[in-house]
Amino acid sequence: xxxxxxxxxxxxxxxxxxxxxxxxxxxxxxxxxxxxxxxxxxxxxxxxxxxxxxxxxxxxxxxxxxxxxxxxxxxxxxxxxxxxxxxxxxxxxxxxxxxxxxxxxxxxxxxxxxxxxxxxxxxxxxxxxxxxxxxxxxxxxxxxxxxxxxxxxxxxxxxxxxxxxxxxxxxxxxxxxxxxxxxxxxxxxxxxxxxxxxxxxxxxxxxxxxxxxxxxxxxxxxxxxxxxxxxxxxxxxxxxxxxxxxxxxxxxxxxxxxxxxxxxxxxxxxxxxxxx
Numbered sequence: 001x002x003x004x005x006x007x008x009x010x011x012x013x014x015x016x017x018x019x020x021x022x023x024x025x026x027x028x029x030x031x032x033x034x035x036x037x038x039x040x041x042x043x044x045x046x047x048x049x050x051x052x053x054x055x056x057x058x059x060x061x062x063x064x065x066x067x068x069x070x071x072x073x074x075x076x077x078x079x080x081x082x083x084x085x086x087x088x089x090x091x092x093x094x095x096x097x098x099x100x101x102x103x104x105x106x107x108x109x110x111x112x113x114x115x116x117x118x119x120x121x122x123x124x125x126x127x128x129x130x131x132x133x134x135x136x137x138x139x140x141x142x143x144x145x146x147x148x149x150x151x152x153x154x155x156x157x158x159x160x161x162x163x164x165x166x167x168x169x170x171x172x173x174x175x176x177x178x179x180x181x182x183x184x185x186x187x188x189x190x191x192x193x194x195x196x197x198x199x200x201x202x203x204x205x206x207x208x209x210x211x212x213x214x215x216x217x218x219x220x221x222x223x224x225x226x227x228x229x230x231x232x233x234x235x236x237x238x239x240x241x242x243x244x245x246x247x248x249x250x251x252x253x254x255x256x257x258x259x260x261x262x263x264x265x266x267x268x269x270x271x272x273x274x275x276x
Contacts, residue, residue: 029251033244040240055245059231063246067220068227069253071137072206075223078141079205080198083152086145087197091156092186096165112150121214128215135221140212144205152197159193160186195264199257206254224250 032040033055034048060066093099094106124143125134133139163186171181187194212223219227231239231246258265 029244029247032241033248035241037239037241040244052241055239055241056249058239059242059246059249062242063224063227063230063249064219064222065224065227065246065249068222068224071216071221072223072225074137075141075144075208075212076202076205078138079144079148080201082141082145083148083201084194084198086149087152087156088187088190088194090153091193092160092182094153095157095160096163096168106154109150109153113154117147117210121210125214133215135216135218137216137221140215141205143211143215144208145201147211148201148204152201155197155200156190156193159190163189192264195261199261199265203254203258 028044031047032044034051034053036052036055039046039048039052094102128134128136128139131139167185167189168181171185176185207225209225212226216222216226228246228250231243
C-alpha cells in the first residue's frame with residue numbers, strides 16, 4: 001500500500017513537472033508581451049506593472065501582420081481544401097473497396113509519412129523556378145498539401161472503414177448514382193473525419209516555416225510566420241517586448257481555433273479508431 005502511494009506521488013510530481021515545462025514558456029511570452037524592454041531585462045519573470053500595449057501596435061506595423069494574416073489565410077484555406085478533397089476520395093477507395101495493388105498503396109502512404117521533406121527541396125525549387133512559381137502562394141499550397149496528404153489519407157481511411165457498406169448497397173438498390181451515394185450518404189457519415197483532418201492540416205499549414213521560407217520569397221508574399229522574422233532584424237532586434245507581443249499575435253488565433261474545435265477532434269479520433 002505504501003509502495004503504491006509513493007508511486008502515485010512520484011507520478012504526480014512528473015506530471016506537474018511536465019506541465020510546468022510546457023506552460024512556463026507561454027507564461028513568459030504572455031507577461032513580457034505587456035512590458036517594455038527595460039522591465040523585461042530587469043526581471044523577465046515578474047508581472048507587468050501596467051499593460052504596455054505599445055508592443056502590440058509596434059509588432060503589428062513592423063511585421064506587417066495585416067498582409068501576413070491575409071496571406072496565411074489564403075495558404076491555409078487552399079491547403080485544407082486540397083487535402084480534404086483528395087484524402088476523402090482516396091480514403092473512401094482504400095477503406096471500402098477491394099482492388100489490385102491496394103496493399104501496395106497503403107504501404108506507400110505509410111512510407112511517405114516517414115520521408116523528410118528536406119529531400120525534395122532542391123528539385124522542387126528547380127521546378128518552381130523554371131515555372132516561375134516562386135512567391136506563388138497557391139502553388140506552395142500544393143506542396144504543403146502533399147506533405148500532409150499521407151496522414152490525411154490514412155486518417156480518412158479509418159473513418160470510412162467504420163461506415164456500414166449496407167448503406168451504400170441500399171442506396172444503389174434505390175437507384176442512387178455514385179455522386180449521390182458519396183455526397184448525400186457516405187461523406188456525411190464521416191463528418192468527424194473531415195473536421196479532424198481539417199484541424200490537423202490547418203494547424204500544420206499555419207505553423208509551417210521551411211516550405212514557406214524557401215518558396216515564398218518577397219515580403220508581399222510573406223505569411224504571418226515569415227512576417228514575424230521582421231521583428232528579429234535591424235533596429236528592433238533587442239526589443240524583446242515587441243517580439244513577445246508578435247509571438248502572442250501569431251499564437252492567439254490558432255489557439256482559439258484549436259480550442260474551439262478540440263471536442264470535435266477528440267470525438268473524431270475516437271470515432272475513427274476502428275479496426276478492420
